[in-house]
Amino acid sequence: MVSNQPPATTPAQPYGEIYDLGYKHYDGKRLGRSHAIRALIVYSIKRGLGIKKKWTAKIIPLILYAIAFIPAFIVAGIKAFVPSDDFTYSYHDLNDFIFLTLFIFAAALGPEMLSDDRRENVLGLYFSRALTRLDYLLAKIAAMGLLLGTIAFGPPLLLFIANVLLADNPITYFFDHIGDLGRIAAYGTLASAYLGAISLAIAAYTNRKGVAGAIFIGGILMITGIANALFQALDSGIGDYIILVDPFDLVVALSAWIWSEPTNMDMADLPGIAYGLAVLATVGLSAVLMYRRYLADE
Amino acid sequence: MTVSDQPIVTTAALTKAYGSVIALDTVDLSIPRSAIGLLGANGAGKSTLIKLLLGLIAPTGGTATMLGMDIRSDVIRIRERVGYMPESDCLPMDVTAADFVGHMAEMSGLPGRDARQRANDVLYQVGVDEERYRLIRGFSTGMKQRVKLAQAIVHDPELVFLDEPTNGMDPQGRDDMLNLINRIHRQLGITVIVSSHLLEDIERVCDYVVMVDRGKLVVNGRINDLMQGGGDVIVRIDGDPQRLVDGLAARQLSARLSGPEVIVAAPDGGVSDAVYDAIRDAVVEMDAPLRMLRGRERSLEDVYIQTVGEMVAAEDVVAANGQ
Numbered sequence: 001m002v003s004n005q006p007p008a009t010t011p012a013q014p015y016g017e018i019y020d021l022g023y024k025h026y027d028g029k030r031l032g033r034s035h036a037i038r039a040l041i042v043y044s045i046k047r048g049l050g051i052k053k054k055w056t057a058k059i060i061p062l063i064l065y066a067i068a069f070i071p072a073f074i075v076a077g078i079k080a081f082v083p084s085d086d087f088t089y090s091y092h093d094l095n096d097f098i099f100l101t102l103f104i105f106a107a108a109l110g111p112e113m114l115s116d117d118r119r120e121n122v123l124g125l126y127f128s129r130a131l132t133r134l135d136y137l138l139a140k141i142a143a144m145g146l147l148l149g150t151i152a153f154g155p156p157l158l159l160f161i162a163n164v165l166l167a168d169n170p171i172t173y174f175f176d177h178i179g180d181l182g183r184i185a186a187y188g189t190l191a192s193a194y195l196g197a198i199s200l201a202i203a204a205y206t207n208r209k210g211v212a213g214a215i216f217i218g219g220i221l222m223i224t225g226i227a228n229a230l231f232q233a234l235d236s237g238i239g240d241y242i243i244l245v246d247p248f249d250l251v252v253a254l255s256a257w258i259w260s261e262p263t264n265m266d267m268a269d270l271p272g273i274a275y276g277l278a279v280l281a282t283v284g285l286s287a288v289l290m291y292r293r294y295l296a297d298e
Numbered sequence: 299m300t301v302s303d304q305p306i307v308t309t310a311a312l313t314k315a316y317g318s319v320i321a322l323d324t325v326d327l328s329i330p331r332s333a334i335g336l337l338g339a340n341g342a343g344k345s346t347l348i349k350l351l352l353g354l355i356a357p358t359g360g361t362a363t364m365l366g367m368d369i370r371s372d373v374i375r376i377r378e379r380v381g382y383m384p385e386s387d388c389l390p391m392d393v394t395a396a397d398f399v400g401h402m403a404e405m406s407g408l409p410g411r412d413a414r415q416r417a418n419d420v421l422y423q424v425g426v427d428e429e430r431y432r433l434i435r436g437f438s439t440g441m442k443q444r445v446k447l448a449q450a451i452v453h454d455p456e457l458v459f460l461d462e463p464t465n466g467m468d469p470q471g472r473d474d475m476l477n478l479i480n481r482i483h484r485q486l487g488i489t490v491i492v493s494s495h496l497l498e499d500i501e502r503v504c505d506y507v508v509m510v511d512r513g514k515l516v517v518n519g520r521i522n523d524l525m526q527g528g529g530d531v532i533v534r535i536d537g538d539p540q541r542l543v544d545g546l547a548a549r550q551l552s553a554r555l556s557g558p559e560v561i562v563a564a565p566d567g568g569v570s571d572a573v574y575d576a577i578r579d580a581v582v583e584m585d586a587p588l589r590m591l592r593g594r595e596r597s598l599e600d601v602y603i604q605t606v607g608e609m610v611a612a613e614d615v616v617a618a619n620g621q
Contacts, residue, residue, distance in 0.1 A: 036404065
């Protein structure tokens with residue numbers, strides 16, 4: 001039998017309610033200082049690449065990556081499709097492009113890492129959190145190193161992989177040339193550290209990004225010019241050591257030493273270790289300058 | 299003693315000198331968990347005290363604890379539980395408010411997803427809603443102050459330092475900011491230390507006040523206690539107010555003219571009925587109509603002027619004796 005009674009209704013339920021929960025206390029995880037350092041590295045890398053910034057900020061990194069990687073792709077392509085014994089293109093040759101790209105990238109990155117935070121007084125907010133001044137500086141150096149490293153290591157590694165794959169016997173080639181990886185690492189580390197350290201040291205003392213970049217580029221070009229003039233003017237002896245303060249020729253000589261290639265330069269040929277020590281001394285001096293700026297008053 | 303009874307900040311002979319300039323001079327403090335006003339003129343040492351407590355600068359002498367921890371040895375642990383809103387501009391221009399506050403939450407150790415969620419929630423709470431996805435460059439002063447406040451509380455601190463939080467804000471923005479500060483303390487139980495040179499701001503949001511002047515601690519106590527004790531009495535008559543001043547002097551009451559009004563200073567024991575009786579008698583004696591008679595509550599300004607004045611006078615005496 002069907003009842004004519006209306007079905008029993010349940011008390012009216014609101015369809016939905018909106019609550020203003022207001023500010024809530026946070027009871028989730030707190031990952032501490034190490035997480036803060038990692039997060040600052042990632043954030044700084046994104047800033048360096050122009051991520052979450054207007055499109056003009058992305059152009060310079062894109063062009064630089066293209067300049068750095070295209071020669072390696074072209075060389076790999078030639079070796080793959082037009083093999084010729086006459087075509088010799090070494091890692092040392094590739095380093096000319098890499099150095100030029102690193103030079104411009106370092107000029108843009110150093111100020112990006114440090115100058116804005118100083119000019120906009122954001123440092124006070126960082127240092128009032130679970131982050132020491134040293135943590136901040138190391139995170140910025142790490143971000144700079146990782147970004148420069150992609151350019152310093154990427155193209156020669158690409159060329160190495162191409163050489164291995166195109167070899168008659170890739171496995172034998174790999175083990176015969178495994179030392180090349182060490183040389184790639186050595187040059188990439190020293191060249192990145194050299195240019196990165198100088199750029200960061202300048203940026204640590206300059207609040208305007210454009211000014212810091214201009215000082216870096218102008219300063220290095222000027223020193224190179226003066227060093228070349230002095231080399232011509234001075235007798236060999238003292239003049240031979242001018243190369244140690246001449247950034248462009250120093251890094252070329254460093255690459256030649258690491259890859260056991262001739263420098264093809266007018267400048268004197270010092271023992272290779274001298275170039276390595278000159279790079280390390282410059283990095284050390286830059287570290288002292290950064291220490292004085294960020295850590296001395298802690 | 300429970301945690302809430304413990305002082306949140308203690309200092310002993312805390313001193314900071316920049317060469318021969320002493321920014322903070324042997325300050326001894328014990329501040330309870332409360333809404334605390336840090337009051338003083340520009341350059342009095344307020345920001346120096348905050349920066350010392352946060353470990354942003356090192357003290358020249360003395361010791362201090364915050365949240366029961368030493369400011370020198372436990373600085374990182376302290377900072378994990380403290381928020382800071384600086385006085386000066388401190389925001390990056392080409393970042394959105396949501397990205398920046400989220401980044402600051404991560405800098406306090408919150409995982410990425412939680413940091414982004416908290417940033418959105420807190421920005422909403424401080425009144426930066428849809429605008430949080432815009433670059434900070436386009437924000438008004440009031441909006442920037444709100445973002446600064448949001449980054450200070452995004453990691454849910456136990457204590458937050460607000461250095462001149464209403465600086466540069468219009469009256470409406472200032473009112474909103476003071477309401478927000480009130481909420482942070484009263485509803486959320488976060489201890490706030492508000493530094494300001496504006497006595498009204500401190501009176502409105504704080505229960506406790508620390509006054510500094512030229513690097514020295516002047517007053518340290520609960521506002522209600524400090525404001526106890528009678529204020530002055532203001533009298534206005536139709537007649538010669540100077541005659542009234544003289545008449546009050548004859549009754550051992552100190553009074554002065556302030557325009558057409560006569561300000562009768564509260565005697566040491568406060569304003570009793572006897573004071574009002576004496577004023578009435580003086581007015582009756584003059585046969586002048588009484589237009590106004592009202593007591594004026596003691597304000598923080600009175601406390602400040604009185605204590606700073608006494609301190610300056612004492613220094614003058616010392617200087618004079620030394621000559």
